[in-house]
Amino acid sequence: MTSRDTHRWMVRNVNVVTPVEVVRDGYVTIRDGIIEHVGTTPAGEEATLPSVDGQGSWLLPGFIDLHNDAIEKEIEPRPNAFIPVEIAFFALEHRLVSHGVTSIYHSLSFASNEFGVRSLDRVETIVRELHSLGAAGRIRHLVHGRYEITDERACDVLAPLIDDGFIDLLSLMDHTPGQGQFRQLEDYANFMSATYQRDRTEIAKFVEQKQAVREVAALAYIERLTCKAKARGIRIASHDDDTARKVQMMQERGITLSEFPVTLEAARAATESEMGVIVGAPNVVRGGSTSNNLKASDAILNGVAQILCSDYMPSSILHAVFTLHFRHGMPMYEAVNMASLNPARALGLESTSGSISPGKLADFSLVRLHQKTPIVERVFVGGTQVLYVGDGAHKRAVQPAKQGVVQS
Ligand SMILES: [Fe+2]
Structure with missing residues (x-):
């Protein structure tokens, strides 16, 4: 595979949970389904990659x-x-x-x-x-x-x-x-x-x-x-x-x-x-x-x-x-x-999975809190998005209108 064929992208504006710390306001680059890099300020070529904006959510390993x-x-x-x-x-x-x-x-x-x-x-x-x-x-x-x-x-x-x-x-x-x-x-x-x-x-x-x-x-x-x-x-x-x-x-x-x-x-x-x-x-x-x-x-x-x-x-x-x-x-x-x-x-799988670390499978989720209750908004498996409920979708949910009362 040539470098032209590789698929490279990033998730930005997330709190990345790594095995040893939380990288606040961080980003992660992914290449061909594998985590490539975790950082705080994308620079140079990285800054131009196609990206998913996490809007301040948590980025957790799958x-x-x-x-x-x-x-x-x-x-x-x-x-x-x-x-x-x-x-x-x-x-x-x-x-x-x-x-x-x-x-x-x-x-x-x-x-x-x-x-x-x-x-x-x-x-x-x-x-x-x-x-x-x-x-x-x-x-x-x-x-x-x-x-x-x-x-x-x-x-x-x-x-x-x-x-x-x-x-x-x-x-x-x-x-x-x-x-x-x-x-x-x-x-x-x-x-x-x-x-x-x-x-x-x-x-x-x-x-x-x-x-x-x-x-x-x-x-x-x-x-x-x-x-x-x-x-x-x-x-x-x-x-x-x-x-x-x-x-x-x-x-x-x-x-x-x-x-x-x-x-x-x-x-x-x-x-x-x-x-x-x-x-x-x-x-x-x-x-x-x-x-x-x-x-x-x-x-x-x-x-x-x-x-x-x-x-x-x-x-x-x-x-x-x-x-x-x-x-x-x-x-x-x-x-x-x-x-x-x-x-x-x-299970002896730690060299390929289990954390947001370079070289591992890009299995992760983006999680937002409703007060202290976590809600998953996106999930990726091997770098492919497998769940997307919409950014902040839960915030758009409204209570059913009481009979005869129209909610604004
Ligand atoms: Fe039991």
């Missing part, structure tokens, strides 16, 4: 969301009410891109009839469909396979998907009551009936099966899947760690991420072992856990959590970043790193 399970609810919004995957895919993508997410790891549970979409055949089809739909997406779509270690059939469904390259991140879950997320049987029963509309007979059956499999076969399933994942360079997360002992056991198996640790002790042990600790952004936004477990902001402010994921709420990373900054006084660049550079590092 968020890399390692765990969002909203695709399950988008596909099956009510038990046994299924929506075509393609419709669910584009609907959810719009919600994600509208909140600054540029790489999404769709989290799908491989847990037979217990969680998520209620059939293993269907989960397998969904993963394959997501894979092909990804090429038509505006953002980067990947798959996070969540394996419930007490599920006897799911291992056989997930293993070939790993072999065939359809899984980009693997996690190991154990929702057996008495440990982890549900330390009391009653907590598990309440969650299963409220979230998945399970009746008490079904719940009792799940518990009995889980306890039996956990004792005899779970370790073999874990071994089989983790070996396959490691052979392909797929990172593995442990889910709902509750003790330092469990973290240590996971680390010994080559697991490098701890997602949703339920105690400060587990989060600290994982951090000290140099595992990446992922916490839920909705927990930060709400100010606590829905299961009365670890408060994510406590873990973050204690330096034992480094990564935000949107979990069940696609808009939550954006709001958690600004909550950490405005409510908890965290420097903006540190809060933003939790949604971009830190997840990129956790």
Whole structure:
């Protein structure tokens, strides 16, 4: 390619959030989809480049969301009410891109009839469909396979998907009551009936099966899947760690991420072992856990959590970043790193993505505030604009006129 063929442009008049500071009233030049330069006053040839005027907005790196399970609810919004995957895919993508997410790891549970979409055949089809739909997406779509270690059939469904390259991140879950997320049987029963509309007979059956499999076969399933994942360079997360002992056991198996640790002790042990600790952004936004477990902001402010994921709420990373900054006084660049550079590092992607730095993919968003609530106005992926709602569009929104009163 000659220099004539290169496409070079800039975003100016923005507060650029880099990994180490905020460059006030700055600009960024982009060449062929790659960030070229970050500065404050464009000079010479740069000053003549075609430009997007950010009008004083924030320029944030695209968020890399390692765990969002909203695709399950988008596909099956009510038990046994299924929506075509393609419709669910584009609907959810719009919600994600509208909140600054540029790489999404769709989290799908491989847990037979217990969680998520209620059939293993269907989960397998969904993963394959997501894979092909990804090429038509505006953002980067990947798959996070969540394996419930007490599920006897799911291992056989997930293993070939790993072999065939359809899984980009693997996690190991154990929702057996008495440990982890549900330390009391009653907590598990309440969650299963409220979230998945399970009746008490079904719940009792799940518990009995889980306890039996956990004792005899779970370790073999874990071994089989983790070996396959490691052979392909797929990172593995442990889910709902509750003790330092469990973290240590996971680390010994080559697991490098701890997602949703339920105690400060587990989060600290994982951090000290140099595992990446992922916490839920909705927990930060709400100010606590829905299961009365670890408060994510406590873990973050204690330096034992480094990564935000949107979990069940696609808009939550954006709001958690600004909550950490405005409510908890965290420097903006540190809060933003939790949604971009830190997840990129956790997956070994930091040389090409995860921050507004020269040489990296031009994945970023322009964000304006309504008071302290962030609103995304533009998003770029690989230097291509994939969302534009209009500069200051929210300011043009007016309240519906009261009956009989014409607003001026
Ligand atoms: Fe969990």
